[in-house]
Amino acid sequence: MKIHEFQAKRLLTDYGLAVPEGAVAITAREAGEIAGRLGHRPVMVKAQIHAGGRKRAGAVRRAESPAEAEAAAAALIGRTVVTAQTGPAGATVRRVLVEAVVPAARELHLALIIDSSSGELVLIGSARGGEDIEERVSSGDVPLARVGLGTGREPRAEAVSAFVTGLGLAGAAHASGCRLVDGLRRAFVDRDASLIEINPLAVTAAGELVGLDVKMVLDDNALFRHGDLAALRDEDETSxxxxxxxxxxxxxxxxxxxxxxxxxxxxxxxxxxxxxxxxxxxxxxxxxxxxxxxxxxxxxxxxxxxxxxxxxxxxxxxxxxxxxxxxxxxxxxxxxxxxxxxxxxxxxxxxxxxxxxxxxxxxxxxxxxxxxxxxxxxxxxxxxxxxxxxxxxx
The missing domain is CATH 3.40.50.261 (Succinyl-CoA synthetase domains)
Known part of the structure; x- marks a missing residue:
């Protein structure tokens, strides 16, 4: 079961993921009010649909003021967005996430998936995350690091430390990266996930790690153990x-x-x-x-x-x-x-x-x-x- 970006961020903050300050709006006026509460700083207005490629489709917009945020939300809410992942029918935008812009000194890619051949939990990532990561990996432009985590119930601290070093993180950022991976590992197991992906994972000038975009997929067959997660299903996005x-x-x-x-x-x-x-x-x-x-x-x-x-x-x-x-x-x-x-x-x-x-x-x-x-x-x-x-x- 796919969940929305804002839902994934709420879940993963309990496991140590830092995310931009923001909130969800279902009307343009609400979006403007949220931007106003965030102060006089730029915000991102992001359509909440179960598909990637939103920025390329014009469904992620930067706004410099509350008025611009309201206008961006008005242009998105109710609109049908077509991306490579939605298919030609597209997906209707029913809500937007309004978040403060977080300046990134670097952008990383980080994901946890299940290896279908071994059944092992696998950590993958790249020191060069951001837009069009799939195409850049496929073309060989961006190398992916990979480390197996077994069942995911053990930290495997040494392997994770080497992985984080390979992402170019050192000092306090390295320690933060190790803690983040450990939190994501626990979230994956605790919540019966089948995918957690953070792209981009911003590294700020101060060395902080902030998840700018998050994708999370939950195992439908395990929802009987998670009544709170079953309630996150967006029936409007399911045929x-x-x-x-x-x-x-x-x-x-x-x-x-x-x-x-x-x-x-x-x-x-x-x-x-x-x-x-x-x-x-x-x-x-x-x-x-x-x-x-x-x-x-x-x-x-x-x-x-x-x-x-x-x-x-x-x-x-x-x-x-x-x-x-x-x-x-x-x-x-x-x-x-x-x-x-x-x-x-x-x-x-x-x-x-x-x-x-x-x-x-x-x-x-x-x-x-x-x-x-x-x-x-x-x-x-x-x-x-x-x-x-x-x-x-x-």
Missing amino acids: LAELQAQRHQLNYIELGGDIGMVANGAGLGLATLDMVVAASGRPANFMDVRTTATSLDIAHGFRLLLDRPETKAILINVHGGGMQPCDTIAEGLGIAMRRTGRVLPLVVRLAGNNAEFARSRFRNFGCAIIECPDMWSAATKAVALARQDARRGA
Whole structure:
């Protein structure tokens, strides 16, 4: 779950992150009043949306006075901002963060992420942060330092100290950098985060470290442990379909293609998506059925796919485990098809617990499935069927 910049800053100040003085406004007048309370100094007026690239899109503006801050907020609130991360539909600005400008002698980049291959918490950073960091790293213009932190429950002080030295921090700034990294590590574990990124992290002339922009993503699957964090979800920035899927124990992301996909496991779902793309297909979605999902929850997920006119075929890749047998998936599909009445080509790959029983459940529900023995044949078959359906509809 993504949270807004201002929310991430509030959370991380409890772990030692210094941030610019400021507040959130939902009207232009409020923005001007906040700027006035900050005194006669420049402020930044920053659109609060779940996307990077805001400055390039004109959604981060400098104001020299309260009147300019009010005008900047008036130009942003209610506006649809399009960045590389929002997609062509963009995101509507409903609030702005008004902050005092902090002069930076240097700008660093600092982030904590999970290494998907090892499952290890990894600290990455650069002595040259700021705008367009992704492009500059990709081009090789900006090198990234990296150090593993294991599970994140141990400080690994020596490794962190060497990392901070590599960022060019010395003396009091070095000590502050080590404390900051340790605080972020604790926040990552305590709050079940999947990403914390500070860019830029300003180094002031006095050697202080201040987080000018913060991005934080929380693990949706851990929100049952954090009622306070669950309340931070901005439903205006979440599609209705994805929000409903969350409530039905489904991890669901719309992708816009024509092949609906269902898998029970995030890794299995991603592998299925990759194979469809490798077969020159266009996935309509990512869907991971959680182990806690009932057949009625799964039926809701299938309805999301069946209700989309763009969906031309459905690919079901299921490996039954102890908590989610294959027949539960089959029952969910049968319920959804009876409720919608829509018939689509159904390509199925089954393995594991209750696979044979699932086949009989498909027959009982009248689901004419096309079963494939492995993932690749299932992916290629689904792509071929989606193309045939598209040609018939052309």
